[in-house]
Amino acid sequence: MGEILEEFISGFCRTSNETRTICCEYEQGDDGSVTLTEFDCNPEKCPNSAACTIWEEAKSRERKG
Ligand code: SF4
Secondary structure (H helix, E strand, O other): OOEEEEEEEEEEEOOOOEEEEEEEEEEEOOOOOEEEEEEOOOOOOOOOHHHOHHHHHHHHOOEOO
């Protein structure tokens, strides 16, 4: 199992209509990949997730190995 990285990403949440900071966890693989493993919100159930800049930023920090 790779190293776990914790990052905090802030941005505007449309659903709660306020700025939020979301805790994210990434797993860093031996091949240099970075995979988002935890996002402390529920984008699958959120009607605004397609336009959520926090979720977008969290996904953009992933890397292929
Ligand atoms: S996924 Fe939805 S509820 Fe979660 S931070 Fe983004 S807009 Fe807010």
